[in-house]
Amino acid sequence: MTRETSARVPAVRLTHVSKSFPGVAAVDDVSLDIDPGEVHVFAGENGAGKSTLMKLVAQVEEPTSGTIELHGTPMTYRGPGHAREFGVAMVHQEFALAPDLTVAENLFIGGEPGRGGWISRARERRDARELLSRVGADLDPGRRVAQLSTAEQQRVELAKALAVDARVLILDEPTATLTRQQADELFAIIRQLTASGIAVLYISHRLDEIFEIGDRVTVMRDGAVVATRPASELDEDALVALMVGRNVDNLYPREHTSPGPVRLQVRNLTRRDVVHDVSFDVRGGEILGMAGLVGAGRTEVARMVFGAEPPDSGSVTLDGRTVRIRRPSDAIDAGIGYLTESRKTDGLALQLGVDKNITMAKLPMWNGLINLREERSVAGRHRDRLGIRVPWVGRPVQALSGGNQQKVVLARWLETQAEVLLFDEPGRGMDVGAKADMFREMDRLAGDGKAVVFISSYLPELLNMCDRILVMRGGRVAGELAKEEFSEERVIALATGAKDNHD
Ligand SMILES: Nc1ncnc2c1ncn2[C@@H]1O[C@H](COP(=O)(O)OP(=O)(O)OP(=O)(O)O)[C@@H](O)[C@H]1O
Numbered sequence: 418m419t420r421e422t423s424a425r426v427p428a429v430r431l432t433h434v435s436k437s438f439p440g441v442a443a444v445d446d447v448s449l450d451i452d453p454g455e456v457h458v459f460a461g462e463n464g465a466g467k468s469t470l471m472k473l474v475a476q477v478e479e480p481t482s483g484t485i486e487l488h489g490t491p492m493t494y495r496g497p498g499h500a501r502e503f504g505v506a507m508v509h510q511e512f513a514l515a516p517d518l519t520v521a522e523n524l525f526i527g528g529e530p531g532r533g534g535w536i537s538r539a540r541e542r543r544d545a546r547e548l549l550s551r552v553g554a555d556l557d558p559g560r561r562v563a564q565l566s567t568a569e570q571q572r573v574e575l576a577k578a579l580a581v582d583a584r585v586l587i588l589d590e591p592t593a594t595l596t597r598q599q600a601d602e603l604f605a606i607i608r609q610l611t612a613s614g615i616a617v618l619y620i621s622h623r624l625d626e627i628f629e630i631g632d633r634v635t636v637m638r639d640g641a642v643v644a645t646r647p648a649s650e651l652d653e654d655a656l657v658a659l660m661v662g663r664n665v666d667n668l669y670p671r672e673h674t675s676p677g678p679v680r681l682q683v684r685n686l687t688r689r690d691v692v693h694d695v696s697f698d699v700r701g702g703e704i705l706g707m708a709g710l711v712g713a714g715r716t717e718v719a720r721m722v723f724g725a726e727p728p729d730s731g732s733v734t735l736d737g738r739t740v741r742i743r744r745p746s747d748a749i750d751a752g753i754g755y756l757t758e759s760r761k762t763d764g765l766a767l768q769l770g771v772d773k774n775i776t777m778a779k780l781p782m783w784n785g786l787i788n789l790r791e792e793r794s795v796a797g798r799h800r801d802r803l804g805i806r807v808p809w810v811g812r813p814v815q816a817l818s819g820g821n822q823q824k825v826v827l828a829r830w831l832e833t834q835a836e837v838l839l840f841d842e843p844g845r846g847m848d849v850g851a852k853a854d855m856f857r858e859m860d861r862l863a864g865d866g867k868a869v870v871f872i873s874s875y876l877p878e879l880l881n882m883c884d885r886i887l888v889m890r891g892g893r894v895a896g897e898l899a900k901e902e903f904s905e906e907r908v909i910a911l912a913t914g915a916k917d918n919h920d
């Protein structure tokens with residue numbers, strides 16, 4: 418960095434900033450400068466305080482103490498609209514789009530600065546298209562947000578953030594459900610933005626990308642800053658050690674690998690326009706990976722097997738018996754569990770406690786009788802095993818950090834009696850240590866003879882945890898790889914339809 422740039426006014430200056438919630442010091446005495454044009458990564462375990470710190474900068478939350486300056490001006494707390502006037506835009510970890518409105522309506526909710534009063538539909542659509550193309554999204558602005566995939570919603574969020582003239586852009590785990598290719602597209606956008614002087618505050622749990630996109634890294638633990646370093650001075654091991662305060666020597670524990678007889682058999686599953694003639698088997702003790710680009714149909718297959726969506730044709734066989742699954746309760750009764758990719762819409766009951774959320778999937782088997790003591794002890798066990806950070810298990814899930822919410826969803830499915838488990842992006846938002854815990858649990862399920870389907874957009878997890886990988890493209894099975902054939906290149910070649918040099 419030249420002398421000139423380092424002498425510039427910081428885009429964001431935090432001085433002794435703290436934020437507490439009842440019983441938790443979420444952010445603890447943070448002092449930090451963020452320069453214009455840098456990508457400043459925030460890393461740390463689930464519950465370390467990253468999202469809360471970002472919300473303070475965006476004035477979504479009011480600090481308990483300390484001062485925040487934006488471009489040299491000290492901020493008094495007046496809510497997010499005020500921060501927006503200073504060019505702060507934030508894409509939240511949990512998307513905040515209105516599901517029943519269209520893409521265009523979502524983009525212009527509350528109006529863009531300088532855009533007065535009534536605007537025509539046509540004009541709105543045209544502007545929406547332009548914004549969407551800036552973030553590389555070829556989407557119909559007239560579609561309802563509820564119909565979009567997670568990755569598409571993420572693009573809309575990003576476009577929405579850029580609808581204001583952003584000078585400080587906050588991205589809270591933007592790549593959590595993106596494929597490698599989509600992440601690369603996002604990075605290209607980020608590089609354009611920083612080149613024009615925008616400061617990007619970027620939260621991520623994906624270690625590789627932290628080094629790829631980050632200029633500096635701030636590691637948080639228990640609300641405090643542990644270290645701020647240039648990314649070039651760190652490597653993955655050093656970063657993990659800073660984050661968790663210990664070495665995580667085995668990220669991908671996989672011990673049980675002796676698949677038994679076929680348990681789940683899916684044949685010719687078809688649903689018009691989305692899934693075509695999909696067939697596969699999963700053995701007991703096996704973890705079958707499902708790779709593919711977003712929109713390849715992986716989630717749709719899982720939803721149909723689980724009865725959340727009806728197939729037009731096709732069959733599901735469990736332990737040799739054909740089962741008729743018309744709704745999720747049929748699937749649960751048959752012994753099939755599905756951890757959905759979107760915990761907010763159909764995963765968690767946010768107002769209910771951690772304990773209730775964990776035991777929920779098991780409840781139908783209790784014939785209406787809920788044993789509260791059992792419920793609490795089950796929840797306590799999972800809290801300890803997965804390191805769910807919560808002062809007491811009756812606490813509403815909405816007070817938990819994103820990664821800790823995801824652990825609650827996972828715990829629920831670990832607790833079911835299900836013999837076949839479909840995990841759709843289960844590690845979304847979890848820190849490295851928590852993921853290692855999760856993989857150990859998945860391995861244990863396989864060891865117990867269950868059949869596990871593991872959908873993930875993050876290839877290293879699939880390559881390390883699975884026995885076989887099914888690659889989908891355009892709603893069809895594009896190919897299947899046995900463990901000996903695993904490589905990132907091969908999966909990508911199948912997923913994109915590109916020829917690779919193995920053929
Ligand atoms: N609205 C709230 N009410 C009570 N506690 C909260 C609230 N928001 C956050 N917390 C607590 O503050 C702490 C920090 O949470 P935060 O969401 O900032 O973590 P994070 O670093 O973003 O974690 P993750 O990686 O899981 O997203 C956690 O203990 C969390 O439970």
Ligand SMILES: [Mg+2]
Nearest residue numbers: 468510818819
């Ligand atoms: Mg967070």
